[in-house]
Amino acid sequence: MWRRVASVSHLFSHSKSTKFNQGGSTFKIWETFTSESEIPTPSKGSPFITFVLGGPGSGKGTQCAKIVEAFGFTHISAGDLLRREIASGSAYGSVILSTIREGKIVPSQVTVQLIQKEMESSDNYKFLIDGFPRSEENRKAFEQTIGTEPDVVLFFDCPEQEMVKRVLNRNQGRVDDNIDTIKKRLEIFDELNWPVINYYSQRGKLHKINAVGTVDEIFEKVRPIFAPLSK
Ligand SMILES: Nc1ncnc2c1ncn2[C@@H]1O[C@H](COP(=O)(O)OP(=O)(O)OP(=O)(O)O)[C@@H](O)[C@H]1O
Ligand SMILES: Nc1ccn([C@H]2C[C@H](O)[C@@H](COP(=O)(O)O)O2)c(=O)n1
Numbered sequence: 001m002w003r004r005v006a007s008v009s010h011l012f013s014h015s016k017s018t019k020f021n022q023g024g025s026t027f028k029i030w031e032t033f034t035s036e037s038e039i040p041t042p043s044k045g046s047p048f049i050t051f052v053l054g055g056p057g058s059g060k061g062t063q064c065a066k067i068v069e070a071f072g073f074t075h076i077s078a079g080d081l082l083r084r085e086i087a088s089g090s091a092y093g094s095v096i097l098s099t100i101r102e103g104k105i106v107p108s109q110v111t112v113q114l115i116q117k118e119m120e121s122s123d124n125y126k127f128l129i130d131g132f133p134r135s136e137e138n139r140k141a142f143e144q145t146i147g148t149e150p151d152v153v154l155f156f157d158c159p160e161q162e163m164v165k166r167v168l169n170r171n172q173g174r175v176d177d178n179i180d181t182i183k184k185r186l187e188i189f190d191e192l193n194w195p196v197i198n199y200y201s202q203r204g205k206l207h208k209i210n211a212v213g214t215v216d217e218i219f220e221k222v223r224p225i226f227a228p229l230s231k
């Protein structure tokens, strides 16, 4: 398996900070404007990792499918891996199912192990890791186990009302696509995901994308981020 020996430095020249209020606390978010020279050049000797963040229904999975098609990434959805684990009847299945039903986060050790297995069994070196990390605990567990950081972090920024509407219309039979679980997932997202977003923003890796609009309109905002990569 590949392991990154030295991390690539990310130098971003244009950024601005915005203050916002979340749960009674004031946070500062660094908004970074990307240009073609600002993502590291991938090489087949080490993985090129993109984390895909955003609230429930913000369109992560939908945009990942477009990125896969255009840029040849392997899509690893943490939620899909956990659902597959439930369906396989594994030892962890019932704990994962009740955690997902309650809108909570599965212990990082379980999720990171599933992601690691998936990465190791792939011939590709470009990975889109969707819905991960959901918390600082997730993030630290990934770094410790996999031994590397993401090269790029996408954050699909979507108003709550729009996310709720999309999830309730999704119609894929997911146990967590009901109003009670969505409320809980949004609360957990607010509580645990913002520190992760803030962390990558400060490290100059975050690409915040306004996730309102048609699927194609949003993808046109994503495309330039990966333009330096060939398929
Ligand atoms: N830009 C968009 N406009 C309208 N509907 C959208 C858009 N993008 C995605 N959708 C729809 O919204 C629903 C949620 O999208 P998707 O599954 O991609 O979100 P997600 O961020 O992966 O959510 P989750 O975290 O719950 O897995 C889907 O039914 C999808 O078809
Ligand atoms: N890092 C993760 C990702 C997902 N889960 C659980 C909790 C989520 O509500 C559920 C569905 O994920 P999604 O398909 O919406 O990305 O899976 C988790 O515990 N940890």
Ligand SMILES: [Mg+2]
Pocket: 060, 061, 077, 079, 131
């Ligand atoms: Mg999804």
